[in-house]
Amino acid sequence: MPLSYAADSSQALPGAATLPLRPWRWGLVAAGVVLAHAMAALWLVRHRDAFAPDIAKPPVEVALLTPERIAREPAPRATRTPAAAARAARVRREKAPQHVLQSIAPDAPRAAAQSPSADAATAASTRQGNASATTAAGGASADGAGTAQDKAVGVKFSVPPSGNLNYDTFYNGVQNAPGTIQWTSDATGYQIVVSVPLPFVGTFTYASEGRIDAFGLAPERYVERRGRRPEQVTTFDRTAHRIAFTRTSATLALPDGAQDRFSMVMQLASLVRGNPDAYRPGVTRNFYVADDDSGETWPIETVGDETVRTAAGYIGARHFTRAPRHAGDMRRIDVWLAPALGWLPARITQTEPNGTRIELVWRGPLAAPGAENASAQMTTGERPDVVPGPVPTREEP
Template sequence: MPSPSPASRQHRSPKDTTSRRWQLGRWAVVLLAVLGLHWSAGQWLEHSRIGFEPPAAPPPVQIALLKPERIERQPVSPPSLSTSTSARKPVRPRSNTSTLSATPSTAKPTASAPETKAHADTSTSTSTSDQTSETGTTTGTATGSASNPHNPTASAAKAEPGVKFSVPPSGNLEYDSYYNGVRNPPGTIRWSTDGHQYRIAISIPLPFVGTYQYSSHGQIDAFGLAPEQYIEKRGRRVEDITIFNRREQQIVFTRTPTRLALPDGAQDRFSMLMQLSALVRGDPDAYQPGVTREFYVTDSDSGEIWPIQTIGDETIRTAEGLLHARHFRRLPRRADDTRRIDIWLAPSLGWLPARLMQTEPNGAEIELVWRGQSTAAGANADSAPASIRSPDPAAVSPDSLYNRP
């Protein structure tokens, strides 16, 4: 088929050019009309913006960073001197018995009875006045000692300033256990303290790998909980032990020959949980959203700073119903840290943990949700598992702890 000649192509070109220009002109008119409508709408919204103004944004959170510091310690009131004096000094028998026994058996009842009663009354009043005199003298002495600034006992009774700290009461706590949302046998936290020492044992059953068990015990010192020994046993693995040797001010491990300096306020993974609970329990208003407290926390082979931030108050669902709780979260410790720990403390439980969740780097979630308190709550330290009843760690040689390559 013959192709169009050049003259034919030149003859059709002006028509095509005119049509294209006409189309472009129409589109330009449409575009101008749309822009005009948008401009009109914008002017209308500008004049009516008061009715559509969004609510003011909340002020930015003021983040406060709290470092480990000494806790406030109230003085122990000395025992009452009057009580101790009366305990050491038995009350001397008065003349009641001697008067009655000295009454002649041949005496007339009418004459002896009033006399005996009179002697008894006199003896009773004398005893009362003597005891009152002793009590008054002791009270005056104690008051004078307390008011005397040069008295060492009075100066020792002054409170030591610091952050508020209130140790939670002992209890055997039960939790529903979940792994990736699947319910498992209940987990437990056994916590006991007498105000001077503490013990905590945690049991978390996990499918296929066995039960994870953690335990910690130690003293309560000027910085709060002061662990002496931390034991970690994951499933069927051999347990790892961390020793806080306060005599040499070192932290030593059975898993590694590494030794770390022991700073004030150092915690293990689970004493930190109760340390946080005691701090919040002592001063709940200090932990507002954004407030972050740092803890030096040791594991089974290392130690690092854990920044625990207050997220805010939330309502969580438990086996006993809804619980109001305060949410805390461990912030990333470094740029590549993807493991997360979330803690919820409930005021209705004395600020004990109501929910715990650890999110692993692979996305797996291990969770404990409050289930209740067992009838064995308040058990003493002797009921702790044998694994956490150990000799004084200060007396253990650090070299004897490292028993594996």
């Protein structure tokens, strides 16, 4: 049987070899394949956007804002001065009829000579009181710069009310113990302390304190302590107009409106509180920010209104970002300011140059000393209706 199979096979092979070859068929097949690939490539080029992932495109820049003088509210001392001037003017007006009666006395010439001066003093006092009452300045800065007219004009600026906020913290995406932002402000100064506890490392603490001058928040001392490492201090010397560091012996010039890393957040919040409509998507404001060993200009861009998800529910907020400015720049800061919180931060993410990412997400206000933490009483889905200090009406996201 195997021999006969081999014989049959040998007889079949020559017959198969005698089939005519048609090279033109292979040419048609090759041309069809090339045409099909060309049509597919052309279709993909025309419809590639349908397969592209949804990437948030940066908004078109609308305006670039630089540090400007602010229109400040009157300080308590400034409010007393117009009242005193008004009282003095009222006393002079009450005495004015006596001069009129004296004008018919024998010493009328002398009284008449004194009356114009009294009237002039009354008018001057009235003008001074009106000017002081209508000025938007909150008192002269420490260096005494600026006149009443300078203080009455400037960008709108409203410092957030004092309050202690509780935040959920995340380190490289892993949730840790809650952190806090303790914010204190008044007509003359401010203080902010940010605490972020990290496991095995310790608590990261960032503290900034200073006063309020013609350009808004004016840091005087910024302290940064990371866990068990020694603290690093940045000093803003307003007298010498220099910025000094403990980490390096180098000093920098102190420009108007200079901020540290966290006073910049509150400076931005104060500007947005003053005029929210001015910060449309794409509007970018430059801040000169001093770190623990250097300083540079940070362009903070308005991304737009978004919804922040928190443990207590959803909060409408306006997103601001400092994106990388050049290749290899790993530092990034994103801030979401919420109207329901008086434009205080609902979320902050900070990416360090080494890629470390620290995130704070609003959890609720802290209760008064000795009381139970108010944020612990909230359940998922509750709205943040109770916030520290006077705040605008809560907006639905």
